[in-house]
Amino acid sequence: METDILHLLIALAIGALIGTEREYRSKSAGLRTMIMVSLASCLFTILSIKIGVANPDRLAANILTGLGFLGAGVIFKDDNRISGITTATTIWMVAALGMAVGAGYILLSLFGTFMVLVVLVLLVYVQDKIENVHQSRSYRIVCEYQQETLDRYEELFKSFQMHVIRGVQNKTEKQITGRWILIGSAQNHKRLTTYLLADTEIRELSF
Known part of the structure; x- marks a missing residue:
């Protein structure tokens, strides 16, 4: 016992x-x-x-x-x-x-x-x-639809040294929603989000 x-x-x-x-x-x-x-x-x-x-x-x-x-x-x-x-x-x-x-x-x-x-x-x-050197984060961007809008943002992501994985995208009559998984350093994520927050063409942004 x-x-x-x-x-x-x-x-x-x-x-x-x-x-x-x-x-x-x-x-x-x-x-x-x-x-x-x-x-x-x-x-x-x-x-x-x-x-x-x-x-x-x-x-x-x-x-x-x-x-x-x-x-x-x-x-x-x-x-x-x-x-x-x-x-x-x-x-x-x-x-x-x-x-x-x-x-x-x-x-x-x-x-x-x-x-x-x-x-x-x-x-x-x-x-x-x-x-800090290899961080995965999901991004969602809603903006007014224009031809090649999402391709332009993907090129922007790559310029910030991000590995881009495209997710589901939705288009309505006037706007388009893009989703991506971006992989990169924490510092590059911070620089990218600062840039996106200042982008006047983006109506909604989540990350």
Whole structure:
């Protein structure tokens, strides 16, 4: 019994460490969620061992299935990107760590926690540096229709050293809407948006 309580306390500490990082970054699944996931996974694993389930791997599979619904709830799609995938995968990892603690693999779970924190904390800076030189952003421009209007803007994008991917375009009687995904450095995106905001021919601009 004392060993089981110790395992639950370790699972709580693991969930708290990872949850604190998620809470600090104002993610949808924060401190309390990560603690509950870790504790629940640990307790389910302890109970499966004590009850004597013939195939303990079936319990692990059911835990992961349940977490799939929980993870889906933190994934959101906005106009330009999908967010929440890292938080969803972190929930899965916290559950795996909780299961490891419940099964008695303390050293393995602690090393796994260290690796998760390295990925979540240190690799953020690497990701930021990559995005500074290679950033993908969606642009939408609405302007009065003229022949070759969108081609002119595509040439403009290329002059700002952007890789251009043309999206869906719509034309009405008097205006045309163009959508693109542009890939380039953060500095070039900033220069381009400054130029577009000053363009008097553009009626609507989103980026």
